Amino acid sequence: MIVTRMGDGSFIKMSEEEVKADIEAGVEDAVKRGKIEPLTAAEIDYLVDICCRPQKFVSVQQGNELILTYDSGTLKITRLGIPIGMPQIMQIYERAFAADTLELAYVHYSFKPIKMIVPEEQYAVAETSLVTTAPLFYGAMPNLPLYTQPDGPCPNAAELLPAGKIAEARAAQEEAVEYAVKDMVFVGSGVYEAGADGIDFDTTAAAGDAEFQATLLACEQLRAKYPDMAIEIGMAGEFVLGFHGQLEYDGVRLAGLYPHQQVKLAEKAGASIFGAVVNTNSSRTFPWNLGRAVTFCKACVEAAKIPVHANVGMGVGAVPLVMTPPIDCVSRASTAMAEVGKLDGL
Amino acid sequence: MALTHMHASGMGGIRTAGDLVARMQMSKKMRLNEAKAYVAGKLKISVADLSDEVIMNEVRQDLDIATVYGGMGEQSRGIEAKFRIAKLLDLEINSVSRFLRKTEWR
Numbered sequence: 001m002i003v004t005r006m007g008d009g010s011f012i013k014m015s016e017e018e019v020k021a022d023i024e025a026g027v028e029d030a031v032k033r034g035k036i037e038p039l040t041a042a043e044i045d046y047l048v049d050i051c052c053r054p055q056k057f058v059s060v061q062q063g064n065e066l067i068l069t070y071d072s073g074t075l076k077i078t079r080l081g082i083p084i085g086m087p088q089i090m091q092i093y094e095r096a097f098a099a100d101t102l103e104l105a106y107v108h109y110s111f112k113p114i115k116m117i118v119p120e121e122q123y124a125v126a127e128t129s130l131v132t133t134a135p136l137f138y139g140a141m142p143n144l145p146l147y148t149q150p151d152g153p154c155p156n157a158a159e160l161l162p163a164g165k166i167a168e169a170r171a172a173q174e175e176a177v178e179y180a181v182k183d184m185v186f187v188g189s190g191v192y193e194a195g196a197d198g199i200d201f202d203t204t205a206a207a208g209d210a211e212f213q214a215t216l217l218a219c220e221q222l223r224a225k226y227p228d229m230a231i232e233i234g235m236a237g238e239f240v241l242g243f244h245g246q247l248e249y250d251g252v253r254l255a256g257l258y259p260h261q262q263v264k265l266a267e268k269a270g271a272s273i274f275g276a277v278v279n280t281n282s283s284r285t286f287p288w289n290l291g292r293a294v295t296f297c298k299a300c301v302e303a304a305k306i307p308v309h310a311n312v313g314m315g316v317g318a319v320p321l322v323m324t325p326p327i328d329c330v331s332r333a334s335t336a337m338a339e340v341g342k343l344d345g346l
Numbered sequence: 347m348a349l350t351h352m353h354a355s356g357m358g359g360i361r362t363a364g365d366l367v368a369r370m371q372m373s374k375k376m377r378l379n380e381a382k383a384y385v386a387g388k389l390k391i392s393v394a395d396l397s398d399e400v401i402m403n404e405v406r407q408d409l410d411i412a413t414v415y416g417g418m419g420e421q422s423r424g425i426e427a428k429f430r431i432a433k434l435l436d437l438e439i440n441s442v443s444r445f446l447r448k449t450e451w452r
Contacts, residue, residue, distance in 0.1 A: 057350075076348065095414045136441070272372055313347055
């Protein structure tokens with residue numbers, strides 16, 4: 001029997017036939033939802049092989065390595081309660097963790113609170129850029145809900161919608177988009193002027209289509225302002241929620257887009273790297289989630305002209321939805337994304 | 347998790363040529379294989395050598411573009427290495443350009 005896990009992280013045992021059947025079912029689910037091509041029989045067999053290997057840790061073959069970017073890299077150390085400064089954390093990532101790229105991030109990981117402390121963040125960026133060699137991102141979340149009452153200036157769409165005030169809810173989101181774009185461009189400009197190589201918009205569209213539109217508009221403005229700036233748009237989920245429902249970018253309705261469609265808009269907005277996300281279903285098995293995630297990501301890679309870095313972490317990219325992602329699943333997802341999904345990075 | 351990915355599929359950062367390939371993705375929007383080929387060409391090594399820690403450590407020492415032991419001896423480190431990388435890869439690096447502006451070298 002094969003030992004694997006559920007999407008909630010618990011161990012289960014399956015036969016090889018059951019593993020293959022679940023991978024095929026995951027592939028089929030992605031095909032049906034995304035209206036995309038399935039994996040080939042050979043690719044499915046390779047995923048079965050990855051899932052069924054007895055080793056705890058699985059890796060790519062020599063030569064199949066890819067590039068790693070890190071959402072909120074700095075905070076991964078801060079959260080462990082290790083009290084060291086951001087430049088030192090970046091040095092550890094570079095020289096001890098063998099990171100291909102670095103990402104500075106403030107503990108309040110959203111553009112709205114960061115705009116108040118941009119001078120301090122610029123200091124950290126400038127200091128870090130002097131003592132590190134690897135390319136340096138500054139990352140934060142667009143986080144549109146922070147612009148709604150009582151935390152922000154705009155009426156709260158989440159309160160207006162249940163009250164049946166659809167037009168008011170839409171107007172509130174459109175107002176929030178304007179605030180968010182200004183903050184993202186302000187912070188992005190600040191950290192780039194201080195010496196960062198680029199900006200990472202992390203968990204884009206967590207609040208739905210309005211947040212996706214805000215991020216694309218901010219990306220467009222930053223690209224016009226800084227032609228050489230690296231801009232990564234990393235998504236929050238596989239499917240853009242239609243919380244507004246009517247918003248568009250470049251004539252394309254944003255609600256309901258899947259990764260292979262999202263990446264085309266990121267390209268038009270001027271992004272350098274697109275971060276595809278496929279959510280993990282905690283009630284399904286790891287093989288089911290792996291088949292599904294790789295199918296979506298492969299379709300995105302094939303549609304893209306820019307590098308695609310899949311998000312493969314807690315609850316995304318087939319990794320179980322737990323705080324301590326198990327190495328057996330992470331290493332298998334990492335390998336599958338590189339060798340079957342043909343990702344440019346993770 | 348970062349360490350698991352690094353071991354499973356990562357290029358290896360400045361242990362290898364990971365940072366250099368990443369720069370081509372970030373600055374020129376190059377896809378993975380194109381970026382690897384470009385960097386290998388500039389370094390005059392094979393694509394397979396890019397993720398070999400042994401070869402790349404020597405290559406990085408020879409080119410003086412920083413290794414994980416960047417603090418030791420006479421090696422370039424940090425911004426010093428980035429000056430050399432910008433020239434090597436024929437690339438604008440933002441922090442290098444800023445350094446030049448601030449020191450009025452450009």
